[in-house]
Amino acid sequence: MAEQSVLTVNIVTPDGSVYEEQTTMAIFKTTVGEIGVLPNHIPLLASLQIDEVRVKIDGTDDKFEEIAVSGGFVEFSNNIATVVANSAERKENIDSDRAERARKRAEEKLARAKQEHDVDTLRRAEVSLRRAVNRLNISKH
Incomplete structure (x- = not known):
């Protein structure tokens, strides 16, 4: 074989x-x-x-x-x-509590950047949010 x-x-x-x-x-x-x-x-x-x-x-x-x-x-x-x-x-190495805190921080930055019309901060906050949500999703599978 x-x-x-x-x-x-x-x-x-x-x-x-x-x-x-x-x-x-x-x-x-x-x-x-x-x-x-x-x-x-x-x-x-x-x-x-x-x-x-x-x-x-x-x-x-x-x-x-x-x-x-x-x-x-x-x-x-x-x-x-x-x-x-x-x-x-x-x-197995993802700390879901840490990822959740990162998600909340990113959402807060995103909201501030939208209010201030800060395009650069907005883009960085969107990337940070995607990373945190990705880690959270994988940790919950």
């Missing part, structure tokens, strides 16, 4: 490696849509949204590990998917 092909998923941030595992499938939310990558996929380079990276757990049909990423990009070649992001957290 032939050995099943696998791919390696590496997720790195400026602070170092956050995740490295082998799998038979990984799913990434890119800026142009969701993409599933299987072993021997053609090479690709894509920008990522603030969302989750899902990595199929070996030996299961429908269970995935979830890693929160704050954008970045994914590069895939030679059965290695490398995600480079400003920040990333495994589901």
